[in-house]
Amino acid sequence: MIYVDNNATTPMAVEVAQAMNQAYESAFFNPASQHQAGQKAHRRLDDARETILNNLGAETTRFASDRLVFTSGGTEANNLAVFGLGKQTAGQVIVSAIEHPSILEAADQLTSRGVKVRVLPVDDRGVVVFSELEAWLAEPTRLVSVMLGNNETGVLQPIPEISALCRQRKVPLHVDAVQGIGKIPVNFRDLGASAMTLTPHKFHGPRGVGALLLDDNVTLNPSMFGGSQQLAMRPGTESVELAIGFERSLQLAIETLPEAGPRMQALRDRLETLLLDLVGANEMVIIGQDSPRLPHTSNVAFPGIDRQALVMALDMAGVACSTGSACASGSSEPSPTLIAMGLAEDVISGSIRLSLSRFTTEPEVDEVASRISNCVKRLRRR
Ligand SMILES: Cc1ncc(COP(=O)(O)O)c(C=O)c1O
Known part of the structure; x- marks a missing residue:
C-alpha cells in the first residue's frame, strides 16, 4: 500500500x-x-x-x-x-x-x-x-x-x-x-x-x-x-x-525541514505534473494551485468522477488517500472548505486529497500518479 x-x-x-x-x-x-x-x-x-x-x-x-x-x-x-x-x-x-x-x-x-x-x-x-x-x-x-x-x-x-x-x-x-x-x-x-x-x-x-x-x-x-x-x-x-x-x-521535524521541505514540494509538483500528463489538463483541476501552499498537500479534482468511488477504487489499487479531512471522510458530505471557495459542484464532488510526508519517495509518487490515472480512466469509461 x-x-x-x-x-x-x-x-x-x-x-x-x-x-x-x-x-x-x-x-x-x-x-x-x-x-x-x-x-x-x-x-x-x-x-x-x-x-x-x-x-x-x-x-x-x-x-x-x-x-x-x-x-x-x-x-x-x-x-x-x-x-x-x-x-x-x-x-x-x-x-x-x-x-x-x-x-x-x-x-x-x-x-x-x-x-x-x-x-x-x-x-x-x-x-x-x-x-x-x-x-x-x-x-x-x-x-x-x-x-x-x-x-x-x-x-x-x-x-x-x-x-x-x-x-x-x-x-x-x-x-x-x-x-x-x-x-x-x-x-x-x-x-x-x-x-x-x-x-x-x-x-x-x-x-x-x-x-x-x-x-x-x-x-x-x-x-x-x-x-x-x-x-x-x-x-x-x-x-x-x-x-x-x-x-x-x-x-x-525541524532538523530535517531544510532538506525535507523542498523535497516534499518537488515530489508534490512532480505528482501534479504527472497527473496533468497522464489524465489530461482538460480533465482535472488542481485546487488552490495559484495560491501559496503547504509543500506536501495536493487537492485534485476530476470533474464528472465521484470522489467516493475514486477513493474506493484507489484503495483497491493499493493507494490510501482521502476525500478531504479525516473527520469528514467516510461521510458523503461535500467539503465545506471547497464550498467556501465557491468551486463548481462537479469540481467539489470529484476532488481527492493527496498528502505526502518526508518519508514519501519518488517511485511512490510515480506509482500513485499512474494508479490514479488508470482508476480515473476506468471510472470515466463506466
Ligand atoms: C488543521 C487541523 N486542525 C485540527 C485537527 C485535529 O487534530 P487531532 O486529530 O489531533 O484532534 C486536524 C486534524 O486533521 C487538522 O488538520
Missing part, C-alpha cells in the same frame, strides 16, 4: 518510538507525585516542554515566558482556544470559513450560548478575505481564529498581516498550525499570534497528544476542572512518555 494520506496522520519515526519506549520503561511515574521518582518525571516533563517551546521560537526568558499546555490532540487544543481565550472581554468571535471542524463546531456552541460568531469568507483561491476582517474588527472582538495552512487544500493564510492587524486592535489571534509544523518554518513569536495549536501525530510523532501554545500575555480560562496540573489550565495527569515523543518528533 502506498500511503498518501499524511494530513490525516503520519507513521511514527523510529527514533520517536525508541525515545518513547525508553521513557515507558524508565519514567512511568506520575509527575505530580512527591517522591523523588515523581519529581524526576516532573523535571523531564518540564524539559520536554521547554525544548518544544524553544523549537517553536517561543520566549522562555524570565522577562517573557510563553506557555505550552499539553492536550489530547489538535481537536482539544482548538476547543480550549475557542472556549478559553478572550472570555475576559465581551464582543464577537471571528473564525474563518475553512477552519477545521474543531474550531467551526466549537464556534457553533458559542453561538448557541448567545455569543455573536462571524465566519470570515475565503476567495476562490482559498485565502481569507483580509479587507472583510479589517472592517469587522471595527466592532469589539474577543477572539479571531485563522489557520496557518488548510488541511484539505494546503493553502496558506496571510497570518503575519492578520496578526499585525489583531495586535493593532488588541484582539487575541489563535492560529491552528496543525498542518504547518514540520512542513514550513514556524516561529511563534514571528507569527505574532496569541495562541497556536499543534499536534505531533502530523509530523511522525505520537497520537493522543497535542498542545496549545500561549503567549506570555494571554489568559486562558480552563474547560476542565479537578486538578492543579498545567497551572490548572488543563488539569489531569500528564504523560511524560507522550511529551517525550512530542519533543523528539518536533526536533526531528
Whole structure:
C-alpha cells in the first residue's frame, strides 16, 4: 500500500518510538507525585516542554515566558482556544470559513450560548478575505481564529498581516498550525499570534497528544476542572512518555525541514505534473494551485468522477488517500472548505486529497500518479 494520506496522520519515526519506549520503561511515574521518582518525571516533563517551546521560537526568558499546555490532540487544543481565550472581554468571535471542524463546531456552541460568531469568507483561491476582517474588527472582538495552512487544500493564510492587524486592535489571534509544523518554518513569536495549536501525530510523532501554545500575555480560562496540573489550565495527569515523543518528533521535524521541505514540494509538483500528463489538463483541476501552499498537500479534482468511488477504487489499487479531512471522510458530505471557495459542484464532488510526508519517495509518487490515472480512466469509461 502506498500511503498518501499524511494530513490525516503520519507513521511514527523510529527514533520517536525508541525515545518513547525508553521513557515507558524508565519514567512511568506520575509527575505530580512527591517522591523523588515523581519529581524526576516532573523535571523531564518540564524539559520536554521547554525544548518544544524553544523549537517553536517561543520566549522562555524570565522577562517573557510563553506557555505550552499539553492536550489530547489538535481537536482539544482548538476547543480550549475557542472556549478559553478572550472570555475576559465581551464582543464577537471571528473564525474563518475553512477552519477545521474543531474550531467551526466549537464556534457553533458559542453561538448557541448567545455569543455573536462571524465566519470570515475565503476567495476562490482559498485565502481569507483580509479587507472583510479589517472592517469587522471595527466592532469589539474577543477572539479571531485563522489557520496557518488548510488541511484539505494546503493553502496558506496571510497570518503575519492578520496578526499585525489583531495586535493593532488588541484582539487575541489563535492560529491552528496543525498542518504547518514540520512542513514550513514556524516561529511563534514571528507569527505574532496569541495562541497556536499543534499536534505531533502530523509530523511522525505520537497520537493522543497535542498542545496549545500561549503567549506570555494571554489568559486562558480552563474547560476542565479537578486538578492543579498545567497551572490548572488543563488539569489531569500528564504523560511524560507522550511529551517525550512530542519533543523528539518536533526536533526531528525541524532538523530535517531544510532538506525535507523542498523535497516534499518537488515530489508534490512532480505528482501534479504527472497527473496533468497522464489524465489530461482538460480533465482535472488542481485546487488552490495559484495560491501559496503547504509543500506536501495536493487537492485534485476530476470533474464528472465521484470522489467516493475514486477513493474506493484507489484503495483497491493499493493507494490510501482521502476525500478531504479525516473527520469528514467516510461521510458523503461535500467539503465545506471547497464550498467556501465557491468551486463548481462537479469540481467539489470529484476532488481527492493527496498528502505526502518526508518519508514519501519518488517511485511512490510515480506509482500513485499512474494508479490514479488508470482508476480515473476506468471510472470515466463506466
Ligand atoms: C488543521 C487541523 N486542525 C485540527 C485537527 C485535529 O487534530 P487531532 O486529530 O489531533 O484532534 C486536524 C486534524 O486533521 C487538522 O488538520
